[in-house]
Amino acid sequence: xxxxxxxxxxxxxxxxxxxxxxxxxxxxxxxxxxxxxxxxxxxxxxxxxxxxxxxxxxxxxxxxxxxxxxxxxxxxxxxxxxxxxxxxxxxxxxxxxxxxxxxxxxxxxxxxxxxxxxxxxxxxxxxxxxxxxxxxxxxxxxxxxxxxxxxxxxxxxxxxxxxxxxxxxxxxxxxxxxxxxxxxxxxxxxxxxxxxxxxxxxxxxxxxxxxxxxxxxxxxxxxxxxxxxxxxxxxxxxxxxxxxxxxxxxxxxxxxxxxxxxxxxxxxxxxxxxxxxxxxxx
Numbered sequence: 001x002x003x004x005x006x007x008x009x010x011x012x013x014x015x016x017x018x019x020x021x022x023x024x025x026x027x028x029x030x031x032x033x034x035x036x037x038x039x040x041x042x043x044x045x046x047x048x049x050x051x052x053x054x055x056x057x058x059x060x061x062x063x064x065x066x067x068x069x070x071x072x073x074x075x076x077x078x079x080x081x082x083x084x085x086x087x088x089x090x091x092x093x094x095x096x097x098x099x100x101x102x103x104x105x106x107x108x109x110x111x112x113x114x115x116x117x118x119x120x121x122x123x124x125x126x127x128x129x130x131x132x133x134x135x136x137x138x139x140x141x142x143x144x145x146x147x148x149x150x151x152x153x154x155x156x157x158x159x160x161x162x163x164x165x166x167x168x169x170x171x172x173x174x175x176x177x178x179x180x181x182x183x184x185x186x187x188x189x190x191x192x193x194x195x196x197x198x199x200x201x202x203x204x205x206x207x208x209x210x211x212x213x214x215x216x217x218x219x220x221x222x223x224x225x226x227x228x229x230x231x232x233x234x235x236x237x238x239x240x241x242x243x244x245x246x247x248x249x250x251x252x253x254x255x256x257x258x259x260x261x262x263x264x265x266x267x268x269x270x271x272x273x274x275x276x277x278x279x280x281x282x
Contacts, residue, residue, distance in 0.1 A: 010280055012220065013228050016233070017048065018051070033060075035276040035277065036067075045069070046066065048067065049070075049075075052073070053117045062081055069216050074203050074207055074209060075209045076204065076207040087219070092164055104166075107178070108170070113167075114167075120148075121146045123148045127148070134169075170198050183200075190203070195234070209231075209239035227242075230271075237255045246262070247260055247279060250264065
């Protein structure tokens with residue numbers, strides 16, 4: 001007889017990628033892969049829930065048969081991975097863009113913008129991502145998934161109405177803290193979150209992984225109590241609170257840890273696989 005936690009009836013698992021499920025920019029460990037294959041075989045939906053844009057998602061996860069949906073760009077877009085169709089897209093309006101660029105222009109930041117799943121970035125960030133806090137092992141990920149723009153401000157102004165995310169990348173984490181603090185008063189105009197201390201990530205008020213996950217579970221007719229969500233960063237906290245079972249890896253941000261119902265092992269200790277075995281008992 002299968003061992004199962006009698007208090008849980010999990011039908012969907014939402015997975016953050018970087019710092020939660022992946023060992024590096026693209027690698028899924030054998031233990032995590034085996035755990036995902038096992039839950040998929042039992043009919044559990046596995047949904048990617050990432051801050052990455054669509055074309056930056058790793059094949060090691062999206063290529064698994066049965067992983068059918070991806071929440072991307074912090075919930076600004078939701079994709080059906082089988083058909084490639086974008087099921088939900090939230091676009092920043094001109095007023096929000098003006099606010100972000102005006103206030104952000106006060107600081108020394110590199111900028112990224114995501115358009116239909118593709119990332120475009122400041123040339124300075126593309127040429128030296130490690131100067132902006134990107135670990136050396138992620139350098140190739142940045143240079144292979146971003147299209148650099150010498151005039152990123154002009155590029156953004158020239159593509160109004162086409163993107164749902166603008167990200168600032170800072171060299172000094174104190175600058176990121178200052179930007180986040182400044183934007184607290186603009187919560188009715190723009191959604192602000194972070195996946196790392198060196199990033200400030202902006203989207204529409206309709207974005208957020210939690211709202212996108214609700215969209216997916218409504219689409220699948222799955223109750224929130226039947227959802228388990230995994231994360232490690234501030235941009236995962238609301239998703240963990242939304243899910244019936246929120247699980248943070250041990251090396252998560254404080255906000256994410258506070259939002260979680262359970263804490264599993266660290267990312268590099270196969271925390272996802274351990275939680276599937278020992279918390280969800282799937």
